[in-house]
Amino acid sequence: MNIHDYKDLxxxxxxxxxxxxxxxxxxxxxxxxxxEDRPGLQYQVVAVILGTASQAMLHELGQRGADEILxxxxxxxxxxxxxxxxxxxxxxxxxxxPDIFLIPATVLGRDLAPRLxxxxxxxxxxxxxxxxxxxxxEDSSLLLVTRPAFGGNLFGxxxxxxxxxxxxxxxxxxxxxxxxxEEHRCTITEKAVSLDHIPHEVHILEVLEKxxxxxxxxxxxxxxxxxxxxxxxxxxxxxxxxxxGAEVAGSRAAVDEGRIDKAYxxxxxxxxxxxxxYIACGISGAVQHLAGMEKSDYIxxxxxxxxxxxxxxxxxxxxxxxxxxxxxxxxxxxxxxxRPS
Amino acid sequence: MNIIVLLxxxxxxxxxxxxxxxxxxxxxxxxxxxxxxDLAGFEAALRIKDAQGAKITCVTMGxxxxxxxxxxxxxxxxxxxxxxxxxxxxxxxxxxTSNTLGAYLATLDYDLIIAGRQAIDGDTxxxxxxxAEKLSLPQITYVEEIRSINKEKIQVKKxxxxxxxxxxxxxxxxITTLGSIAKPRYMHVRxxxxxxxxxxxxxxxxxxxxxPEDIGLKGSPTKVKRxxxxxxxxxxxxxxxxxxxxxxxxxxxxxxxQYIGK
Numbered sequence: 001m002n003i004h005d006y007k008d009l010x011x012x013x014x015x016x017x018x019x020x021x022x023x024x025x026x027x028x029x030x031x032x033x034x035x036e037d038r039p040g041l042q043y044q045v046v047a048v049i050l051g052t053a054s055q056a057m058l059h060e061l062g063q064r065g066a067d068e069i070l071x072x073x074x075x076x077x078x079x080x081x082x083x084x085x086x087x088x089x090x091x092x093x094x095x096x097x098p099d100i101f102l103i104p105a106t107v108l109g110r111d112l113a114p115r116l117x118x119x120x121x122x123x124x125x126x127x128x129x130x131x132x133x134x135x136x137x138e139d140s141s142l143l144l145v146t147r148p149a150f151g152g153n154l155f156g157x158x159x160x161x162x163x164x165x166x167x168x169x170x171x172x173x174x175x176x177x178x179x180x181x182e183e184h185r186c187t188i189t190e191k192a193v194s195l196d197h198i199p200h201e202v203h204i205l206e207v208l209e210k211x212x213x214x215x216x217x218x219x220x221x222x223x224x225x226x227x228x229x230x231x232x233x234x235x236x237x238x239x240x241x242x243x244x245g246a247e248v249a250g251s252r253a254a255v256d257e258g259r260i261d262k263a264y265x266x267x268x269x270x271x272x273x274x275x276x277x278y279i280a281c282g283i284s285g286a287v288q289h290l291a292g293m294e295k296s297d298y299i300x301x302x303x304x305x306x307x308x309x310x311x312x313x314x315x316x317x318x319x320x321x322x323x324x325x326x327x328x329x330x331x332x333x334x335x336x337x338x339r340p341s
Numbered sequence: 342m343n344i345i346v347l348l349x350x351x352x353x354x355x356x357x358x359x360x361x362x363x364x365x366x367x368x369x370x371x372x373x374x375x376x377x378x379d380l381a382g383f384e385a386a387l388r389i390k391d392a393q394g395a396k397i398t399c400v401t402m403g404x405x406x407x408x409x410x411x412x413x414x415x416x417x418x419x420x421x422x423x424x425x426x427x428x429x430x431x432x433x434x435x436x437x438t439s440n441t442l443g444a445y446l447a448t449l450d451y452d453l454i455i456a457g458r459q460a461i462d463g464d465t466x467x468x469x470x471x472x473a474e475k476l477s478l479p480q481i482t483y484v485e486e487i488r489s490i491n492k493e494k495i496q497v498k499k500x501x502x503x504x505x506x507x508x509x510x511x512x513x514x515x516i517t518t519l520g521s522i523a524k525p526r527y528m529h530v531r532x533x534x535x536x537x538x539x540x541x542x543x544x545x546x547x548x549x550x551x552x553p554e555d556i557g558l559k560g561s562p563t564k565v566k567r568x569x570x571x572x573x574x575x576x577x578x579x580x581x582x583x584x585x586x587x588x589x590x591x592x593x594x595x596x597x598x599q600y601i602g603k
Contacts, residue, residue, distance in 0.1 A: 082470075082480055107501045111482045114435065114467035118474035123436060123562030126465035144566065150462055151354035154366055156568045163562040201479045201514075205496070206507040222600065244601060268464075277600045279591070287359075298598060300591060306579065316594060317579035318587045328588035333601070336592060 006164040010098040013049040023104035023172035030175040032065030051078035062186030065178040071190040086115045098165045105169035123160035125168040152268040152291035173272035222246035222277045228253040229282020233323045240326040267292035281322030285310025342395040347456040348379035350410040364569040378457030382518035384525045415536035416528035427545040432558030435467035443475030454515040469517035482517040
């Protein structure tokens with residue numbers, strides 16, 4: 001393998017029922033930033049999409065940072081299959097030799113990426129939270145990939161010097177999207193792919209919805225989150241959240257105690273959120289929790305223990321009982337909204 | 342039916358302390374446990390054995406002390422346990438690990454391979470699928486329930502972000518299990534004593550004869566350039582106020598920053 005034959009930044013685009021996943025759009029934004037950091041490489045951002053895509057979807061990829069779209073068309077690929085997706089992408093990689101290949105660390109991405117990397121005999125870094133080109137060598141395309149490990153207690157920066165592509169999955173909710181550009185140039189390379197030669201031994205028989213009401217907390221602008229300290233008082237958080245227009249979330253401890261569903265868990269083993277405001281109630285601030293919320297614009301922490309580590313990550317800390325303070329906050333907001341003008 | 346379960350002995354990350362000066366983990370005194378997702382997968386295998394009979398072989402790759410874990414698995418109901426251990430395998434990333442595991446598993450008879458979804462130390466979730474790739478097996482990841490199984494096919498429930506899928510695959514295949522698939526049983530008191538008398542075979546590279554460029558740190562395409570711990574990044578005001586004043590303070594912050602309007 002001559003690694004100098006490999007070039008450009010590729011992003012796998014995940015989509016479902018005609019909608020592009022946010023995680024993929026975030027990766028396009030990150031790829032675009034990497035490209036602009038190192039113009040000397042003259043790399044292109046290539047969005048790879050499998051299945052069938054509408055004009056609107058393709059247009060949006062261009063607006064969000066893609067220079068080229070590699071559109072591998074076959075309707076059957078709208079349904080994910082580990083083997084078909086792996087083989088189709090493997091063939092594309094052999095032909096086009098990408099230097100960098102980014103995949104969202106979704107359930108789909110984390111099923112597919114290890115298989116694809118092994119087939120390409122290259123390295124794979126899992127669930128990265130930060131990417132940067134080697135700062136010590138100006139013309140290098142070596143990617144420094146940072147990721148948490150040991151439950152968020154430790155961060156490691158991982159490199160893959162000798163094999164290509166440099167492949168990594170990236171945690172959803174961490175990278176920023178590229179602002180939509182109306183003026184952009186994007187070429188579309190459309191290729192009908194055949195699946196006849198690929199074994200198909202795994203079949204989806206049925207799809208069950210998890211919970212129709214489940215809100216994606218990663219999209220919330222304000223989050224009120226409860227930890228062990230809230231005990232069975234989540235209804236207090238909900239009342240306040242309703243007044244504020246916020247969503248309610250929880251720490252791993254709260255989920256483990258059955259106070260709130262796992263879909264609302266924030267942290268290393270839950271979701272990564274970055275709302276405008278994060279109100280942490282009765283959460284001590286274990287590293288594994290901080291990993292999921294520290295990028296929030298503004299963090300308010302309420303905890304009875306003045307030495308709780310959460311206070312070190314907060315913009316403002318209040319020593320006290322959240323279950324006493326929140327009902328008063330609900331009242332204060334109501335009073336403010338109903339004030340005589 | 343022959344079931345192989347892949348397990349890893351890991352440090353209990355909830356007990357982990359960090360040396361903030363050096364940016365490394367303090368491992369001394371941290372208890373080791375069987376990785377939770379793996380142990381749940383092992384329990385799922387034991388339930389198949391209870392219901393319809395099966396031979397369960399537990400395989401781990403790790404340092405010699407991983408033998409303790411294997412004795413516990415014997416006491417829970419494993420039929421055979423194998424330790425893959427050799428200094429030459431040390432420092433392996435997931436590619437090199439799956440080369441090693443795959444080379445050994447290829448010598449066994451199996452209908453189903455179960456691996457935990459991910460280990461709590463590395464959190465990669467990559468070894469299961471990469472072993473499946475080395476063995477050219479179909480895979481199903483994130484399995485929360487085994488609905489039915491026979492020698493020809495397996496039907497499982499897979500958990501995705503916002504839905505479940507009922508999936509059927511041809512056997513042999515590999516599945517990765519979530520911790521929620523089954524609550525592990527306790528060891529049998531009577532079996533604990535017996536477990537200490539078991540011979541645990543140790544597989545080294547003498548047996549597998551893999552090339553240095555395919556195993557261990559040397560064979561790993563990914564390398565750790567550096568590790569560090571999180572620096573505290575904000576200087577917060579920590580105030581002790583009465584509850585009413587605290588509520589007013591929060592409202593002020595929300596209004597001052599225009600996080601809420603009318």
